[in-house]
Amino acid sequence: MLDERKLAVLRAIVEDYVHTQEPVGSKALVDRHNLGVSPATVRNDMAALEEDGYIAQPHTSAGRIPTDKGYRLFVDRLTTIKPLSTAERRAISTFLEGAVDLDDVVNRTVRLLAQLTRQVAVVQYPSLSRSTVRHVELVTLSSTRLLLVLITSTGRVEQRVVDVGGSVADEVLGDIRARLNAAVVGMKLSDLQDVVSDLPERFTEDDRPYVASIVSTFLETVVERPDERIAVSGTANLIPLGQEFHYSIRPVLEALEEQVVLLRLLGEATGPSRLTVRIGHENPYAELSTASVVATGYGPGDETVANLAVVGPTRMDYPGTMSAVRAVARYVSQILAGE
């Protein structure tokens, strides 16, 4: 049903279409690739491929373009991820070397990835829940208000104002700080719920409400807050360099400003070496049905603390994008492990 040559034809169609952005016909195919057969033969193969839904014709008298199903087959069976050139590798490492803190790492990464792939890059900040607590600090702002600062093992800093509703003596505050730190430092954020819930009971009747409000804010910061931060870059690449364009960029741009959408895009990515490719309609949002997403996780060692992805039109250079995504994810992981 799908013999070797038909696959070769499909591959050639995908490659040409990605390159020229125009429907490719049988003659052009045999000219540009040495398939060793005549256009008529290719036409028969194309008819079969169309029959099976791998390619389609925009109009009767036009060439063929790959369908989502065609791209899927291409990615699954016809793609060999090509290694990056040494120049590219050097560019990546020098670009990421200079980062001074976590914010900087993420920012540099997202810009690098956008530049490398000439598409839209999306990078998630290392997630709270998968990291561990490094330190908790309490700072007096006014007589009744504190600033709670949480520092995690990935270098992320979270802050929150706490209105304790009364004035807390300095020594009590120190006590709370010490006990809170003793209880939580080194714990995984996801496991904190149980650890701190009995903390108020260990204080005197008077101080208990203060401690309780601090603890509840602390838990809020750690657990309930789902507003993961996400960096986006390269949106200008959505607009083709050439000239006019017909298809709908606006909904895509809008989608890219929605945290929720971005989170779901990145969502289910697996380990640092596994790539997830979602093509066209495979995406969870209808607005992105003309887009493909190449995503992966990253993090120190084999642990995945966050995801990153590249978003582009379904007619993207899959091998190139995939290798860039994988390479960048590995470099960032190294950097995170090193710090």
Add this chain to the structure above:
Amino acid sequence: MLDERKLAVLRAIVEDYVHTQEPVGSKALVDRHNLGVSPATVRNDMAALEEDGYIAQPHTSAGRIPTDKGYRLFVDRLTTIKPLSTAERRAISTFLEGAVDLDDVVNRTVRLLAQLTRQVAVVQYPSLSRSTVRHVELVTLSSTRLLLVLITSTGRVEQRVVDVGGSVADEVLGDIRARLNAAVVGMKLSDLQDVVSDLPERFTEDDRPYVASIVSTFLETVVERPDERIAVSGTANLIPLGQEFHYSIRPVLEALEEQVVLLRLLGEATGPSRLTVRIGHENPYAELSTASVVATGYGPGDETVANLAVVGPTRMDYPGTMSAVRAVARYVSQILAGE
């Protein structure tokens, strides 16, 4: 030379053109506005306005469109900033009320502004140098490395890893922390240079190098680091809702991803009640010569700690945009003063 009626004609042209996005002719003008004169008279006025460079004709047989100079006159002399509707005011305040920390305030502000004006909004995080120090914290990461955390009066938190090159005893660290805080809390960030430079000398010979490296990192964080953070939202609004478009959006999108450009856009804005309007070629970048920027400062009280702006095509609704920008800036200022 520019009598009352000619000004009225210019105003009418600007309003119509902003509304319809199409060159406006003499007949349409007298139909839509009751100018009390005939098209022929208006034509004479238009000829005079064109002579003076306030309006122009795209082609010989088309209507007129305002030039940058025309918009400038419109903004300077023909605009009364209309107050927002109470519904809008309520929307603003409820939208901003819920903010939990500085990040959240900025994020909500930028999205609100984009939504309100249906254009691109840019908001600068409260700048470091204009705020004061609220607290400095030192946290041990490993035997030789510390995390320096700086908390400012605007609620901003800055972090930096310090490699002190040797192990510092806990009590010494406490001492450093105490003296550092004593020296800097309440100071303006821009004035810190002198205050801390003699700090190392007050420690023993042994500890001096540690203190020196901490102080130098501290100064780096405060002074040398120019990477102000900036939030952008509403880029999708660059793409007109209708259909095709010809003019160049790509360079604008690219410009909006460049920190440097954004900073210069926001740059010279004055106090919270003064608005800066830059029209077309008045902008510092050629890429933005078809865009206008409405900017202002904000901050607690009359102090300006950062700027915010709206970027849109020169054919924007100036009165509406200006009032939205001013209103939002005032609300944010209030919020900042309250916290």
Add this chain to the structure above:
DNA sequence: ACCTGGCACTCAATCGAACCGAGTGCCAGT
């Protein structure tokens, strides 16, 4: 002195017919 109605002129946008050519499907021949 200023406004107005009338008129000839310009020119971008629109429409339609004719044409072109890339690409196809099918079939008969090797």
Add this chain to the structure above:
DNA sequence: ACTGGCACTCGGTTCGATTGAGTGCCAGGT
């Protein structure tokens, strides 16, 4: 099983004619 040939389709382009919004100017009226 592949190939060359052939009739057919149909989107894109070109070209000319037409349309109509808009202008500039002028002569006449208030």
